[in-house]
């Protein structure tokens with residue numbers, strides 16, 4: 001069974017397979033995304049109950065803009081529902097909600113809902129929920145670099161003082177106790193990172209599962225966590 005003391009502090013999930021799930025059932029893609037959103041809500045609550053400290057879910061990548069207009073429009077409306085309605089479930093578990101990604105390209109209505117959700121949950125003490133919207137690992141590293149370069153220009157930082165910690169402090173997952181995921185789960189059988197948190201996952205255990213995200217349930221989450229707990233993490237160290 002699961003040991004609480006071996007629970008990963010930070011779990012990240014690439015929620016993939018919504019459209020295939022819909023297609024397999026002859027449903028419109030929108031219902032695949034809707035089904036995925038229901039699963040995300042249940043998995044977030046389960047992670048919180050299991051004592052996970054940080055959960056990061058990849059909900060929309062910078063590459064997803066190329067999708068058909070009606071699908072992107074539907075997804076943006078769905079994200080508004082997540083941070084307006086699902087939000088009530090999240091705060092019932094005292095979760096702190098943060099959106100990571102380039103918010104400037106999101107609809108204005110979504111941007112203001114994000115501000116409200118982040119503001120009203122920022123002093124909560126429960127699990128930290130990061131929802132990655134219009135996010136990518138390369139975007140995150142680039143924005144951190146810009147912030148660091150500005151500080152060097154303004155004399156706040158000297159170039160030789162820049163170290164790995166400097167980046168940890170300027171990425172969008174900074175300012176939390178567990179910025180780097182211990183476990184990254186990707187559903188739908190795809191074996192790639194799709195430009196997710198590239199810097200943060202340097203030592204993250206990767207787990208690829210066949211199930212499409214809408215099929216991923218609490219049992220699959222427990223199995224993923226058991227698989228993580230069975231792994232011996234060496235961080236490149238000498239211990240065998």
Ligand SMILES: CC(C)CCOP(=O)(O)OP(=O)(O)O
Pocket residue numbers: 015016017018019020021058059060061064075188
């Ligand atoms: C927007 C994103 C979370 C949706 C994930 O599922 P997907 O639309 O990539 O579905 P497919 O991989 O089946 O095309």
Ligand SMILES: [Mg+2]
Pocket residue numbers: 016017018
């Ligand atoms: Mg996909």
